[in-house]
Amino acid sequence: MGIVSPGFFGRRRQGDPALPPGQYLTESFPVLSAGPTPRIAPEEWEFTITTETGQVHRWSWDEFLALKQDDVTQDIHCVTSWSKLGTSWRGVSLDTLFESVESDCEFTMAHSYGGYTTNVPLDDLLGGKAWIAHEFDGEALEPAHGGPARLLVPHLYFWKSAKWVRGLELLRQDEPGFWESNGYHMYGDPWREERYW
Amino acid sequence: MTDYLDGNAAAGPLSEFFAIDVTTARGRCLHCGRTDALATAQLYPNSHGLLLRCPGCTEILLRLVDTGDTVCLDLHGLSFVELHRD
Numbered sequence A: 001m002g003i004v005s006p007g008f009f010g011r012r013r014q015g016d017p018a019l020p021p022g023q024y025l026t027e028s029f030p031v032l033s034a035g036p037t038p039r040i041a042p043e044e045w046e047f048t049i050t051t052e053t054g055q056v057h058r059w060s061w062d063e064f065l066a067l068k069q070d071d072v073t074q075d076i077h078c079v080t081s082w083s084k085l086g087t088s089w090r091g092v093s094l095d096t097l098f099e100s101v102e103s104d105c106e107f108t109m110a111h112s113y114g115g116y117t118t119n120v121p122l123d124d125l126l127g128g129k130a131w132i133a134h135e136f137d138g139e140a141l142e143p144a145h146g147g148p149a150r151l152l153v154p155h156l157y158f159w160k161s162a163k164w165v166r167g168l169e170l171l172r173q174d175e176p177g178f179w180e181s182n183g184y185h186m187y188g189d190p191w192r193e194e195r196y197w
Numbered sequence B: 001m002t003d004y005l006d007g008n009a010a011a012g013p014l015s016e017f018f019a020i021d022v023t024t025a026r027g028r029c030l031h032c033g034r035t036d037a038l039a040t041a042q043l044y045p046n047s048h049g050l051l052l053r054c055p056g057c058t059e060i061l062l063r064l065v066d067t068g069d070t071v072c073l074d075l076h077g078l079s080f081v082e083l084h085r086d
C-alpha cells in the first residue's frame, strides 16, 4: 500500500459491523482517476449484453430508462481502504436486464467507455445484488463518478463497479480485467480482504 | 551449443537501466508510435496504481501496482524504451 496511504480518507470506527477488515469510514466520495473522464451523450449511449453465441442484447438510453427502476441503499468499499455507508442509488437491476438473455456461461467481463474492463462472475450480478446505476443521491450520476451509468456491485470492492459501463460480455472461463491483470484479486470480496493476487 | 544465454545474464544491463531515473528515458507508445521522454507522459498517480499515459493518444504506457508484498510493473504499452548515456 505504498501508493495510496491507508487512513488518509477518514476516521476508523473499529468494531462497526458494517465495516470490513482494514477499511476506514469516509463521508466524502473520493474519485480515483485512472485516465481522462469519458463524456458520453445520452443519444450516443447504449448498453449491451453479448452472449457466447454472439447474440447482442441492446438498450438505448431511453429504452434503459423505460425499464423497471430500483432505488437502493448500499454500503460501498474501495480497495484503497475507504468505505462509505448508506449510499443511495437509482438504476436497473441486472436481473431485469438478464430476463431475456439465454446463456450457459458463469463469468462476465464488464466493458466501459474509455476502455476499462473488470471481470465479475454472473452469480454476483444476479439475485438482487447488482445494478446499472444512473443516479446517485437523487441526482444524475456525474461523469467523474461514472455517469451516465455505472455498474454497481456493492458486495465486491468498488473497482468491480465499472464506471461508464457500456456492456457485459458473457464468458465461459474467468479472465482478468484491467486491474486484475496487474496485481488485483480476481474476485475482490472486501470481507475476506481479497485485495491483491 | 544454443544461440541464447540464460536470462540471468541480462541482470547487468537491466540493473543499469533501472538504476537510473527511468523517466528520463525515451519510450515509444505501442498504440500511436509517439516517442518521447517518459517524463512528458501523463501521470495518474491517484488511482488503484500509478499510470503513465501517452501525451499523444492517452493510451496507457506503463502501470505500477504496489501491493505491499510485491510491485507489479506492466510495460506492455511501450514498444521500446531508449536510454542515452551522458
Ligand SMILES: [Zn+2]
Pocket: B029, B030, B031, B032, B033, B034, B054, B055, B056, B057, B058, B059
Ligand atoms: Zn500514443
